[in-house]
Amino acid sequence: MSDLSEVVDSYMERTEGLKSFCDRCLRTERYDGNVVLMVVDAAFDSIGLNYFNSIVPKVLEFEEKFVKDGSVQSLEDLGNLPHERVEDLWANERSWNVVISVASHLHELGEGRGLNDRQALRTWARNADLENWSGNPIGKIYGVGLTTYQYLRMMGGVDTAMPDKVVKRVIGKILEEAGQNMPTEDDIEFVETVDRIAFLTGYRTIELCWMTWLVQSEGEKIRMEKYGDVLGRI
Structure with missing residues (x-):
């Protein structure tokens, strides 16, 4: 022993x-502090592909196609981005639903409290507990399991x-x-x-x-x- x-x-x-x-x-400073990319990362990772070989390249490709061109600058933008716009980059519709659902919830949380995207994620994470995760608004999203929920909490500072x-x-x-x-x-x-x-x-x-x-x-x-x-x- x-x-x-x-x-x-x-x-x-x-x-x-x-x-x-x-x-x-x-x-909450991964991806240069871009919460949009953190949410995309967590949602893409929810389907169990190899993280470094499959997920990270797709997140960086999303950044090139949608963030750097100005199309998606906030969680609000992300929540309004239909799957058809990203289907060539990411075909899995279920995990894209996780993207837009998480983004929409965090945006609404931030908007209601006068918070920016980073503050919204951190506020959610601080108040999202482990034991009652399935009753949390993000825990209730179809496609969000405990692993994805915990991943978001980690990026939110927990x-x-x-x-x-x-x-x-x-x-x-x-x-x-x-x-x-x-x-x-x-x-x-x-x-x-x-x-x-x-x-x-x-x-x-x-x-x-x-x-x-x-x-x-x-x-x-x-x-x-x-x-x-x-x-x-x-």
């Missing part, structure tokens, strides 16, 4: 630059984790190596377990979550090495 901190340290030491990336995520299959697999391996028995089956219990590991090891929950993806191997490199440059962009 190894000490839990030692095991987690052995994983974390492979992720140089992770802390600064997570700092930006918690400050130090938490997603019960994604990769996160579960790596955290489960860490617990096995450390000889620890903590609940991981139920999704909410799993997030609470990652919180517990963070508390015991001195890391933030978000750092443990992102670490699990970035230590995955692709070819001869782990993702942290392979996609280190793009992390600074997103």
Whole structure:
């Protein structure tokens, strides 16, 4: 049996630059602070494709086609963008419905309180709890599962984790190596377990979550090495 901190340290030491990336995520500064792209990212990611090979390139393509040309400058614009306009770029209609539904809710929240898009996302995230997620207006959107809900909370400034299959697999391996028995089956219990590991090891929950993806191997490199440059962009 190894000490839990030692095991987690052995994983974390492979992720140089992770802390600064997570700092930006918690400050709602990913994609240069563009909340439109954060919502697109979370919604595209909801269908389970490879994040770095499939999702990120499509988000950046969306930026080129719709943000940089001035068509979509706000959540309000995003919520009014019909799927037909983006079908050539993103064919999945269900996840596009997630895009426009999340964008519309956050816009309405911000408009009602005199908030800009960033403030709207952060206000929503601060008030959106884990236990009652399915009753939250965004949790009720068709196509939004707990993983997408948690992802949006993270980008809105909440130090938490997603019960994604990769996160579960790596955290489960860490617990096995450390000889620890903590609940991981139920999704909410799993997030609470990652919180517990963070508390015991001195890391933030978000750092443990992102670490699990970035230590995955692709070819001869782990993702942290392979996609280190793009992390600074997103």
